Amino acid sequence: MSMFLGPLDATGRVPPRQQTRVAAFLVSCHGAMARQLALALAWPMKAAWHTQLNAQFYRESEIVSLLLRATSWIPDPELLFLLPSWEAAWLPRATEGIADRAQGLTIDIAALGHALHSVIRPAALLPQETSAQDPFALASRKIEFESGRVMQAQIMFLKSADLLPLRNAVTAAVESRHHLQVRKLWEETLTGLGVERCEP
């Protein structure tokens, strides 16, 4: 087990098998976010943080588009089994402890978005000697860099004054998405590639 992807090939690039698995995971989760945001954007914008969703929708779409082009894809039969479980995990579910079902679903989508952009750090998987010209490495760095900004929409919403009375339920939704689900799936994916993150 290593903390990083690799071993790199002679030109300093991440092996195609690892690229494929990591990119498939990222396309799955960011694609799901893009779909959920597309639906959410069908309603008129009322709150200030709604305006962030428009930008986020395009960022999520950009991440998917970038990965489709920058990844050196190879056939990966295991994805036939992995993809359905990943897709099922991204489905919205009403947050427990919140009577308003629509609000509960919105909180869950935001919690998932927060988890995806906070827990998943693809650039931190790259060894220091990774080629600066590798498109997959560049894409990974861009995704991680943009995540810090994209996440602000979720933070603004989840920490908003409107949700303060529901703080315990919101925190539980974030922590369950954050720790129990996204981190678990991401770490399982990495373990399957011989990568083990030293997270607390």
Add this chain to the structure above:
Amino acid sequence: MGSLPRRIGGTRIPRCHIRLLGQGASDKPGLFINQDDQVAAPALLIEQLEAPVFLSGISFGGLIALRYAIEHGNRLAGLALMSTFAELSPQLLLLGNALRTGLTLGGTSYLQDLLLPMNLSDAWLGPQLSNLEAVKRQGWLTNDVYALQNLMESFLEFKPLTPQLSAITIPTMIMNGEFDFLTPRTLHETLRLQIPDSPLVIIPRAFHAFTLEKPALTADLLSRFAEDVLSGKWNGNRSVWIAPEQAGDPLIPFPPGHDHLRAIPAHEVPA
């Protein structure tokens, strides 16, 4: 959140190192960290330690150490405060807001790029320039944007501690880099004036991160502080001192009649 006890400066005093929640390998709550959480975390560890316990904190950690000492001072033999503050001055408030914005727009790397030259001297940075990316990478790998953001936000919304500082009656050493831009002398002066048994020790040619730049000197000063307290020699008395350049050399009293809050050798203006 902590590490196994080591020794301070080769003396018999063991030390435990605690990082704040949200930082490095410490727990990283997803959405909210408040200051009560930050105080509760070291409290759990300190309860496990045998007396005498000395608590030292730098920067944000210094504020948590202050709060701990206000609330649980009877558990401590001494307190060492480094590059810290008890209230947000307008400068520090605006800097904190700007650093948070920098973090969210530019990520951890941008924050590192900004803080390294702000908090360390040319003498330290110069030899490190070619190695700086490797120095930054370790911090970048172990710190997450959302967790640092939570950490910063837990400090931007806090009530000033100044009215409670006089409750700290234990021996306290306050250390401030001569050229500390982030937490300048005036913030440490508040601590010195309010904490009865405290001297202010100015670290020459040092910036905010003097513990990183001058680890031997810092460890030596902490050791001397603990040994003086334990041997009954300590007398803080709100005095002002200049630390030596090298570990082991004597501290010098700040020249009487001059204003230690000024950079130029101006005479004090009587209150």
